[in-house]
Structure formats: structure tokens, C-alpha cells
Amino acid sequence: MVNWWPVTASRLEDPKYRSLTPADRLYVEYTISSFSQRGSYFESDLEVAVTLGLSEDKIRRARRRVGRPSKQALTIASRSGGHELGAGFGWVIYTPGFISGGRQLATRYLNVPILKVPKRGFFACVHRFTFEALLAQVPMRRLTHADIVVWLVLSYKYWRCRRKREDHSFFITKRELVALSGVANAPACVNHLYRGLQFASGGHLFEYSDEGQRLVFSRWVSCADPSENDSSARILESWRQEIAGRVHDKRLVAKLKQANRLARRSTQTQAEAHPSIHSALRRAGSQDSTPVG
Numbered sequence: 001m002v003n004w005w006p007v008t009a010s011r012l013e014d015p016k017y018r019s020l021t022p023a024d025r026l027y028v029e030y031t032i033s034s035f036s037q038r039g040s041y042f043e044s045d046l047e048v049a050v051t052l053g054l055s056e057d058k059i060r061r062a063r064r065r066v067g068r069p070s071k072q073a074l075t076i077a078s079r080s081g082g083h084e085l086g087a088g089f090g091w092v093i094y095t096p097g098f099i100s101g102g103r104q105l106a107t108r109y110l111n112v113p114i115l116k117v118p119k120r121g122f123f124a125c126v127h128r129f130t131f132e133a134l135l136a137q138v139p140m141r142r143l144t145h146a147d148i149v150v151w152l153v154l155s156y157k158y159w160r161c162r163r164k165r166e167d168h169s170f171f172i173t174k175r176e177l178v179a180l181s182g183v184a185n186a187p188a189c190v191n192h193l194y195r196g197l198q199f200a201s202g203g204h205l206f207e208y209s210d211e212g213q214r215l216v217f218s219r220w221v222s223c224a225d226p227s228e229n230d231s232s233a234r235i236l237e238s239w240r241q242e243i244a245g246r247v248h249d250k251r252l253v254a255k256l257k258q259a260n261r262l263a264r265r266s267t268q269t270q271a272e273a274h275p276s277i278h279s280a281l282r283r284a285g286s287q288d289s290t291p292v293g
Contacts, residue, residue: 001044001244003117003127003128003129003225003226003227004125004126004127004128005029005032005033005036005037005125005126005128005291006032006036006115006117006124006125006126007123007124007155007156008117008118008121008122008123008124008240009121009122009123009156010116010118010121011158012153012156012180014226018179018182019182020065020066020149021059021181021182022055022144022145022146022182022205022236023062023145023148024062024065024066024151025145025149025152025182026054026135026148026149027048027052027053027054027062027063027066027252028062028066028087028091028092029116029131030048030051030052030128031092031109031112032112032114032115032256033126033128033131034109035109035111035112036112036115037128040108040111041108041109042106042107043106043107044097044104044106044107044110044241045060045097045106045107045111046246046247046250047106047243048250050243050246050247050250051135051243052135052138053135053138053139053143053145054145056245058270060096061062061068061155063088063092063094063096063107063224064088065088065089066087066088066089066092067087067091067093067094068087068089068090068092068093068094069087069089069093069095069096070093070094070095070108070110070136070185073094073095078185084265089114090216091113091114092109092111092112092113092114093109093110093111093112094107094109094110094137095107095108095110110139116246122160123238124155124156124159124160125146125159126152126156126216127155127222127223127225129139129222129223129224129225129226130223131148131152131238132153132194132236133192133197133235134147134148134197134269135148135221136242137196137197138242142196142197143192143193143196143197144192146181146183146185146186146189147189147192147193147196149182149183149189150177150181150183150186150189150190150193151179151193151205152181153172153181153186153194154172154177154190154206154217154220156180157170157172158170158217158220158243166170169216169217169218169219170216170217170220171211171214171215171216171217172188172215172217173213173214173215174187174213174214174215175213177190177215185209189214190208190211190215191205191244193205194206194208203221205220205221205222206219206221207219207235216281240248245284
């Protein structure tokens with residue numbers, strides 16, 4: 001498998017990680033996945049927000065909570081006299097986006113220390129394309145962020161019980177599923193996942209049965225890897241183009257709103273600076289509206 005990133009036991013068992021909301025967890029895992037694939041990279045908050053189905057404000061809050069600004073970012077903030085940058089858990093080292101020379105620069109992700117797998121520590125190989133396929137269902141309201149967090153936990157559990165066989169059954173108690181995911185209705189999310197993504201053949205991501213206190217999975221599959229399957233490659237490219245289109249539309253709307261604000265501000269400033277002109281324009285408008293006898 002070439003299209004995966006590690007979900008470690010140390011991460012899932014960390015109380016700070018367990019305290020995160022589903023949205024914050026998805027941001028962490030998405031960042032780990034991206035860094036493990038690309039190394040240091042640039043990505044705007046808007047791109048991440050559209051990909052994860054979140055707002056830009058939630059992306060920034062998540063980053064501040066789990067990350068730590070780079071020395072470069074602290075220097076830039078100090079020189080500009082802006083707000084002091086706070087530091088969170090230090091799991092992501094970044095330089096936030098800023099405007100330079102009239103150009104808006106994207107956030108730069110310099111390092112993701114939480115990606116490191118401890119010596120002799122267990123980690124699961126979570127399939128990146130399946131994760132992205134699930135994310136694509138969020139804007140259509142077929143799945144929620146909590147559903148995908150539960151899938152991450154189930155993927156981890158599948159690998160935990162894998163041993164030497166890929167095609168194997170495994171189970172997880174409902175109590176453990178809730179504890180690892182931090183989602184109170186985690187068992188219901190399993191059903192959402194089962195119904196939320198279905199293959200053209202009619203198959204599902206997994207087959208399972210509810211045995212009261214535990215969930216037993218008799219079959220577990222991943223989406224075909226885009227590097228090995230032309231159909232998956234086309235689906236992935238289509239999804240990325242859709243994201244790029246939504247990012248473009250949101251940027252266009254933001255520019256139009258900014259232009260309207262600047263126009264209103266300019267009109268108000270002119271009126272305040274020349275009250276006599278403003279009064280004359282109002283009188284002229286009133287005269288023009290007088291009905292002709």
C-alpha cells in the first residue's frame with residue numbers, strides 16, 4: 001500500500017488528543033496525511049476549510065489549539081506590531097498566511113512532530129484515498145465529521161487485530177469505540193458509514209453485526225488506490241477539481257464583498273467631507289421625483 005499515513009496508538013491514547021472535537025481531529029489527521037505525503041507545503045486556510053467542510057475560522061482555531069507558530073512567524077508578528085501569536089500543543093509547526101507586497105501568501109506547514117511514530121509503538125496504516133472519499137460525502141450531508149472520526153478509529157482497530165491476515169474479522173466494544181473516538185453516539189455513526197458510502201457494485205466499506213455490547217466486523221475494505229486504478233484516479237481528480245472550483249467561487253464572493261464595502265466606505269467618507277454636496281444631491285433627487293402636471 002502506497003497511499004496511507006500512520007495513526008499511532010500513542011496519539012489515540014493521548015488525553016489531549018481525546019479532548020479534541022471531531023472537526024479538530026480531522027484537521028490534525030488531514031495535516032498529518034498531507035505532510036507525510038508532501039513534506040513541507042503551502043495551503044491556504046480556505047482550501048483546507050473547503051476540503052474538510054469547515055469554516056476558515058474553525059480551521060484557524062484548530063491550528064492555534066494543536067499547533068505552534070514558527071520562529072519566522074513570531075518574527076513577522078513582532079515586526080508588524082500585530083497580535084501576539086499563541087502556542088498550542090505544538091503538534092504542527094506553521095507560519096500563518098499573511099499579505100506581502102499586495103499578495104496573500106498561504107499558510108506554510110513546516111513540520112508535524114506528532115507524525116513521528118514512537119519506537120516499538122504501534123501504528124495503523126490508514127488509507128488516504130478512502131479518507132478523501134469519505135470527506136467528499138460531507139458537503140452532500142451524507143456523512144458528518146463525527147462519522148469520519150469513527151471510521152479512523154475502526155481503521156486503527158482493524159490494523160490492531162490484523163496480525164498476518166488482511167482478510168480477517170475483528171470486533172470492538174461500544175465503550176471502547178466511544179472512548180477512542182470521543183463521539184458519544186459512535187455506534188450510530190457506524191450505521192451512517194455503512195449507508196453513506198456505497199460502491200458501484202453495491203458493496204459497502206464493511207459488513208458488521210451489532211451484538212449488544214460490541215460491534216463485530218466480518219469484512220473491511222478500502223477504496224481502490226488511485227496510483228493503481230484508473231477509475232479511482234479519475235474520481236480523485238474530479239473531487240480535487242470540485243474543491244478548486246468551490247475555493248475559486250468563495251474567493252470571488254469575498255472579493256466582491258470587499259469591493260462593496262470599500263465602495264460604501266468611500267461614499268460615506270465623501271458625504272462626511274462635503275455635507276453641502278450631499279445635501280444638494282438629496283435636494284436634486286427630491287426635485288427629480290416631483291410628478292409632472
